[in-house]
Amino acid sequence: MKPFRFGIMGAGGIAGRFAGVVSRMEGVTVTAVASKSREKAERFVSSFCPDAVPYDSYETMLESEKPDAVYIATTPDSHFALTKLCLTHGIPVLCEKAMFVTGKEAADAFSLSEEKGVFAMEALWSRFLPANKKAKEWLDMGKIGKPVHMEIRIGFPAPSDPALRYFSPTLCGGATTDITVYAYELARFYIEKPIRTLSFTAVRSESGVDATDLVSVGYGDMTASLATSFEALYDNAAVIYGTKGKIVVPNPHCASEAILTSADGNEHFRDEGPDGFTYEIEETVRCVRAGLTESPVVPHALTKDCAELFDRICLAAGVVRPVRE
Helix, strand or coil: CCCEEEEEECCCHHHHHHHHHHHCCCCEEEEEEECCCHHHHHHHHHHHCCCCEEECCHHHHHHHHCCCEEEECCCHHHHHHHHHHHHHCCCCEEEECCCCCCHHHHHHHHHHHHHHCCCEEEECHHHHCHHHHHHHHHHHCCCCCCEEEEEEEEECCCCCCCCCCCCCCCCCCCHHHHHHHHHHHHHHHHCCCCCCEEEEEEEECCCCCEEEEEEEEECCCCEEEEEEECCCCCCCEEEEEECCEEEEEECHHHCCEEEEEECCCCEEEECCCCCCHHHHHHHHHHHHHCCCCCCCCCCHHHHHHHHHHHHHHHHHHCCCCCCCC
């Protein structure tokens, strides 16, 4: 079988990590890299994928290379436009989180994906990580009895420079698109029950984006609290409490271990596998070759629901997102 050829849009740090992982995988290659700066694309290729072709035009890369899929590694402000560009050209998409910043963007892009029959997935790697999968396995096996409450906390003092993505309105920064996306989409991964109630509060930063978010979830028979912040130094963890014990996943967004404390015995899982990017790359290859338009691990509906949550949080915090067609 011919190698699966990725194009990359964006030439920053996360794109470099992606290219590095691809270089260590069998049957996958990076064939082209596009950036708004040709010099940056050339430096990237020289450092990470010497056999790839650099471009200073995203559209020219698509038309010239016709890759099997594109990994979008730019900031959230451009995700919608680049996803639509790829889908319009019939090129499958793996797009960094948050894939979209409004519910309308998600609805429009996924409608195009279905219309064209072209695969699109948000690169929410946390849902593929073995430590998170182990935590869910313990939960589904009833290791902690009936789940009663879940807490997910992700927070750190982010650099305050508004030119960086964290607090930049122009780049669609804020806790929502950077870390609340992890908390919400992991909560939906751990607990696959219908949400009965959803409430939230948010603190607006001086730059105008949301700095701290608190989402309260009611499932009818249990509750959840999702706290994310660019100002508070949290003890980052997902904790699921049950009638017979608890499950703790430190740093759940980049999880490498899961800890079970139970009346029936304790367990400690440590992930010694490959870089987490490997799993979402493998999933993209599998889905594209199978002719799927979405992944069952990170389905369109999940990404759309999360983007609609962003709408509600931003409205509460007075954050205005640009409208893009």
